[in-house]
Amino acid sequence: MNLLEIENLHVSAQGKEILKGLSLVVREGEVHAIMGPNGSGKSTLSYTLAGREGYEITAGHIIYRGEDLTLLAPEERAAKGMFLALQYPVEIPGVTTMNFLKAALNAQRRARGEKELDAISVLRLVRETAASLNIPEDMLRRALNVGFSGGEKKRLEILQMALFKPVLAILDETDSGLDIDALKLVADGVNRLRAPQRAMLVITHYQRLLNYIVPDRVHVMAQGRIVAEGGRELAHELEAKGYAGFVKDAA
Amino acid sequence: MAAIQETRERVATVGEKYKYGFVTDIEMERAPRGLNEDIVRLISSKKGEPEWMLEWRLAAYRRWREMKEPAWARVHYPRIDYEQAYYYAAPKIAEKLGSLDEVDPKLLETYEKLGIPLHEQKLLAGVAVDAVFDSVSVATTFKAKLAEAGVIFCPISEAIRDHGDLVRKYLGSVVPVTDNFFATLNSAVFSDGSFVYVPKGVHCPMELSTYFRINASETGQFERTLIIADEGAYVSYLEGCTAPKRDENQLHAAVVELVALDRAEIKYSTVQNWYPGDEEGRGGIYNFVTKRGDCRGRGAKISWTQVETGSAITWKYPSCILRGDDTVGEFYSIAIANHYQQADTGTKMIHLGRNTRSRIISKGISAGRAQNTYRGLVSVHPRAANARNHTQCDSLLIGKECGAHTVPYIESRNPSARIEHEATTSKIADDQLFYCLSRGIGQEEAVALIVNGFCREVLQQLPMEFAVEAQKLVGISLEGSVG
Numbered sequence: 098m099n100l101l102e103i104e105n106l107h108v109s110a111q112g113k114e115i116l117k118g119l120s121l122v123v124r125e126g127e128v129h130a131i132m133g134p135n136g137s138g139k140s141t142l143s144y145t146l147a148g149r150e151g152y153e154i155t156a157g158h159i160i161y162r163g164e165d166l167t168l169l170a171p172e173e174r175a176a177k178g179m180f181l182a183l184q185y186p187v188e189i190p191g192v193t194t195m196n197f198l199k200a201a202l203n204a205q206r207r208a209r210g211e212k213e214l215d216a217i218s219v220l221r222l223v224r225e226t227a228a229s230l231n232i233p234e235d236m237l238r239r240a241l242n243v244g245f246s247g248g249e250k251k252r253l254e255i256l257q258m259a260l261f262k263p264v265l266a267i268l269d270e271t272d273s274g275l276d277i278d279a280l281k282l283v284a285d286g287v288n289r290l291r292a293p294q295r296a297m298l299v300i301t302h303y304q305r306l307l308n309y310i311v312p313d314r315v316h317v318m319a320q321g322r323i324v325a326e327g328g329r330e331l332a333h334e335l336e337a338k339g340y341a342g343f344v345k346d347a348a
Numbered sequence: 349m350a351a352i353q354e355t356r357e358r359v360a361t362v363g364e365k366y367k368y369g370f371v372t373d374i375e376m377e378r379a380p381r382g383l384n385e386d387i388v389r390l391i392s393s394k395k396g397e398p399e400w401m402l403e404w405r406l407a408a409y410r411r412w413r414e415m416k417e418p419a420w421a422r423v424h425y426p427r428i429d430y431e432q433a434y435y436y437a438a439p440k441i442a443e444k445l446g447s448l449d450e451v452d453p454k455l456l457e458t459y460e461k462l463g464i465p466l467h468e469q470k471l472l473a474g475v476a477v478d479a480v481f482d483s484v485s486v487a488t489t490f491k492a493k494l495a496e497a498g499v500i501f502c503p504i505s506e507a508i509r510d511h512g513d514l515v516r517k518y519l520g521s522v523v524p525v526t527d528n529f530f531a532t533l534n535s536a537v538f539s540d541g542s543f544v545y546v547p548k549g550v551h552c553p554m555e556l557s558t559y560f561r562i563n564a565s566e567t568g569q570f571e572r573t574l575i576i577a578d579e580g581a582y583v584s585y586l587e588g589c590t591a592p593k594r595d596e597n598q599l600h601a602a603v604v605e606l607v608a609l610d611r612a613e614i615k616y617s618t619v620q621n622w623y624p625g626d627e628e629g630r631g632g633i634y635n636f637v638t639k640r641g642d643c644r645g646r647g648a649k650i651s652w653t654q655v656e657t658g659s660a661i662t663w664k665y666p667s668c669i670l671r672g673d674d675t676v677g678e679f680y681s682i683a684i685a686n687h688y689q690q691a692d693t694g695t696k697m698i699h700l701g702r703n704t705r706s707r708i709i710s711k712g713i714s715a716g717r718a719q720n721t722y723r724g725l726v727s728v729h730p731r732a733a734n735a736r737n738h739t740q741c742d743s744l745l746i747g748k749e750c751g752a753h754t755v756p757y758i759e760s761r762n763p764s765a766r767i768e769h770e771a772t773t774s775k776i777a778d779d780q781l782f783y784c785l786s787r788g789i790g791q792e793e794a795v796a797l798i799v800n801g802f803c804r805e806v807l808q809q810l811p812m813e814f815a816v817e818a819q820k821l822v823g824i825s826l827e828g829s830v831g
Contacts, residue, residue, distance in 0.1 A: 147786045150778070175788030187783040191801030197787075200797055205788035240801065257787065 098125050099160075100265055100296045101146075106157035108138075108145050115141040117321035118157070123265070126293040130307055130332065131300045133318030134340040139300045140184065142318075143269040146298075147181040148174050162264065175201075176208035178264030182254035182271050189241040194253065197241045198223050202260060226259050230286050248279035255286035266290070267298045272306040284309030304336040317343050379436035385409060388536050391436050395505045395539070398512060408525045408535035415529045421692040422721040422753060423661045425597070425634060433599060435537045435570070497553050499583075500545040504572050507543035514545055518576055522605035522642045522669070530601040530663075531638040534570045538603070541571035546581035546612075555811050557586045573604040577612035579645060584615040586814055597625075597660060601636045610645030610672070615653070617810050618666075619818050622658035624825075627716075629688025632660025639666035643675035643701075651678040652695065653809040655818045657825040660689060665723065667696035670704035670732075677706040680806040682818075684799075684825045685718030685750070694724035694755075699735040699765070708739040711803045714750035715826055721753040728765040735762060741771040744802050746795065746826065796823030 101123040108116035115138045123129050133139050145152045146159070148171035159166040162177065169177065189197065202222075203213040214222070227237060232252055242250050251271055258266050268287065272280055287297070287310050299310055307315070307329065315332045317325040317340075324343050325331065335343070379390050388409045392402040417428070494501050500511060507515050525535045542558045558573070577583050600622065606614050616639075625632025635658075641650035652666040662685075668677025679695035697706035706726065714720040720743065728735045743752035754771050776798050784794035800807065800819050807815050807822075 147782075149782050149786075171782070171785035172788050172790050175786060181786050183783065183786075185779075187777070187779045189780055189783070189798060189801055191804035192797055197797070200793065201784075201787035201789055204790060204793060208788060261788075 099123070100125050100162060101298075102160040104157055104159075106142075106145070106159065107155045108141055109153045109155055110141060110151055114155070115321055116145070119318075119322055120157075121316065121323060123296045123298060125296055127313045128291065128297045128299060128310065130310075130312035130315045131298060131318055131323075132302070132304070132315065132332065132335060135302065137318045138321040139302075139318055140269055141321075143181055143267050143298075143300055146174075146267055147171055147179065172204065173208065175261070176205045178262075180258055180261055180263035180266045182251075182258060182266065182268045184270040184273055186242050186245075186250040186254055188243045188245075190243050192241050193238055194241050195220070195223060195237045198237075198257065198260060201257070205261065223256075223260065227256055229289075230256055230259060231282065232256055247274040248276070248282070251275060251279065251283050252286070255283055255290075259286065259290060263295065265296050265298065267300065269300045270302060271299070272301055272303060280306065281309060304332045307332045319343055377438050378434050381434055382431040383409075383433075383435055383537065387435055391537055391539055394436065394438075395508065397505075397508055400512075400516060401508055404520070404525065405536050408532050409537075411526055412529070412532040412536055415532060417529050421663050421723070422719060422755075423663060423690040423692050425661055425690075428597075428599060428634070430533075436539055438539070493553065497550055498547045499550060499552050500543065501556055502543055504541045504543040504574060505539070507545075507574075511543070511545070514576065515543065515574065518605070518607050519572075519574055520605075522607060522640045523603050523638050528638060530636040531603050534572060534601050534603045534638070538570040538572035541573045541602070542575075543573070544575040544583060544585060546577045546583045548578045549580040550578075551581070552583040555584050555586060557588070559588045569598070569600045569602070571602045573602070574607075575605070575614060575616070576607045577609065577614050577648075579610040579612060581609075581612045583613075584617070584811060586617040586619070586811060588619045588621070588814075597632060597634050599634050599636070600659075602638070604637070604639040604666075606639075606641035606650055608641065608643050608645065608648035608650050608675075611647040612645060613649040613651075614641060615651045616641070616666070617814065618652075618654040618656070619810075619814060619821065620654065620656045620658050620662075621821060624658045624689050625660040625687065627687050629660070629717075632689070633658065634661045635659035635664060636661075637664040639664065640669065641667070641677070642669045643672050643677060643704075645675075646672040646701075647674045648672050649676040649678075651676075651680070651809070653680040653806065654682070654693075655806075655810070655821065656681070656683040656691060656693060657821050659691075662689075662691040662693050664693045665695055667698070668706065669698045669700065670706065670735075671700045673701040674703045675701055676704070678809075679706075679708045679710070679724075680809045681710045682713070682803045682806045682822070683711070683720055683722075684713045684822065685715070685720045686825055687716040687718060689716075689718045691719070692721040692723055694722045696725040696727070697737060699726075699728040699732040699737070702731065702733045703735070704732055705736045706738075708737070708741070709805055710739075710741045711806055712741075712743045712752055713746065713799055713802070713826070714743070714752050715746035717749045719751045719753070721755060723755045723757075725757040726759070726767055726769075727757075728760040728762050728767070730761045732762050733764050735760075735765040735767075737765075737767045739767075739769045741769070742802070743771075743773040744799065745773065745775050746799075792823070792827055795826055799823075799826060 099122055103119060103121040106116050106119040131139060154167055199219040206213055271283055312329055315327055316323045379387050388405050392405055523531050544556060546552050608614050622633035622635055643650055650668050656662050670677050677697050683691045683693050685691045695708055710722045712720040712722055722741050726737045741754050745752055752773055756769055758767055780798055781794055800822050807818055810818055
């Protein structure tokens, strides 16, 4: 089943057109990699999917689980199983990580008409999940992302992904700024979440992440469009040739 | 006709964001409008006060006649006509009450709606409550249990009659009758409030709490609170405040005096949620309050914590006089102003003794078209060797039309003093909001979460059972501030 259908998507931010007719189909259970040089519109795509303010769709459409995605507010998208792991996770001083996770979990449950979890159940669930991802407990007691290292921030994103059990997870340059050990940890977490009913969109600049998260499909993005598509071997081709050839083709 | 009624009710419910905005229909006894010596005499005689108290009030009244309303605060409001207000209103009660059972059930209902624990279940919460309705104290719970420990907790009107010596010794000793326009007015016309005395070496066995409620219209409320912690004693006291929604502005001018003797500690917390006025700035309470604590003995400590979310105007500077050597003063404040609210609040730390320490943490949040001012004084006197102060003043702005102002005054007349002042101003960042939204947390909950995080250091100072209430209040106060 098609989980996500993007067709001829045009998006402008701050008056400038960034996505210029992007099309993409993601089916249940698939892992897609989107690769592209800086400025190709990768982050704009992830923000547009998550519903961030300031990204205006001027043409095209996005169908998510059979619904027009653009009619949903960002928090509704989250409740309906969309998750965006951010390239730069945000700090919220004074709000403990545990508290934040509880607020998010219960907000999503409320929106779906499910019963909220009490504090004890949340505590247990978060602790167990964190332990399975090798996340130390003291991280949960600290203010959200405040003073976290780059690796800690990314692991917290993966922890959230594991807790929310999304239907479509978008990982926006989750590998950026990570050393090889942290990269392995993150990739490990992601791989464990691969499931037949869960699709993933892994956005990255570098091929190296794809050594650890092996995609079903690879898309190359340049100048706001998908310019090449293929299996995992396309990533290796890119690594060898660089983006230059693809970018030229697009122009 | 029925349809009109229904529509009206519907509209009323929709507009109802201030959930304490109801009015209790209760028979009231009121003194005539305006203020003169006869009204002062009437109040005093209603209370069955001794002669010295009446004289004290009259002296205050005569002084007040000569005084001018202060104009230095960053708040703007139409002139208050003191001749048009009522200065005394009380639920009509034929006889003095022996127990809670004799209190007007409607009054108890009001307190139920406010969620105030007046009945036995409250024993579990371990909170002793004194409730002041308009100007009269209605019921004090757990008197017996407190009496066992030797703690006196009663309406101040009762204390004036039954513990005259104590009241006479301490009343006006921290906030003199001549202190300022509003305090002097209060001294002349206060009709009730709470009195606490914790004897030497006693750790008060429960949190003490007073809920203040303004119900009658066009009535000023003037409570007077006096708390004395004798040598080595400890007490934690909390006050909560609500008022009905009315289009007119109502005056609230309270005075709170704290006295901490040698090694005594007083922790005073306030959750102030007076009606703030509507979204257009109509109505709301004018809150002109004088609160001051005197660390009179060596090693005493006074700690103020306040969560100010209500009132159209807040004018309030809970202060500490660090008179004894080695005394400690603390001020933790959250002031939230939304819509057209104006808050001018802060503290004064007066270092008189040696090795005195003070700490100020102020969190101001402005939204809508509100103006929020922190105004504080740290003053180190020549004798106060090794005085220390740390002040941290953070402002958070939500939206483009509000304002935050910080006015710190620092005076040091001792070269060994160390005074630190830190201040920040920030906005809720778009990326913080988006981060929350993308995790499924809706806009208003996200704002409440971020603001509660911003206030965390102060919320942590509140007694447990009130911290939760205060967190919710922070969220409610900011509803409609984004989006």
